[in-house]
Amino acid sequence: MDDSRLASFESADGQRSVEFNRDGAGFVRFQEFVRRHDDIASAYWGFGQYSGLYASLEEAIIGASSDLPWFDRPGGHS
Structure with a gap:
């Protein structure tokens, strides 16, 4: 099974982003770009x-x- 994207967010300046994906085993990971x-x-x-x-x-x-x-947790502060 392929990874499925759960969420993605971009920095305020548009220079960074982060994606959250679930793998075939059900685990979640993030990747920064x-x-x-x-x-x-x-x-x-x-x-x-x-x-x-x-x-x-x-x-x-x-x-x-x-x-x-740069990433501030949605709905709260880190």
């Missing part, structure tokens, strides 16, 4: 941090708010 620039590709999304596995989306969101300084 960072806007990068170079002379050949111009602007593109590169990989940033990625997490370990969490049992739930809420746990993954709490983990992301702790690990990603």
Whole structure:
């Protein structure tokens, strides 16, 4: 089974984003993407941090708010 996206959020400046996905075994993880620039590709999304596995989306969101300084947990503060 493929991963399924549960949620995604973008930073206020549009330079970073984070996606939350559930894998085939039911675990949730997050992956950060960072806007990068170079002379050949111009602007593109590169990989940033990625997490370990969490049992739930809420746990993954709490983990992301702790690990990603720019990410403020939706509905609360980290």
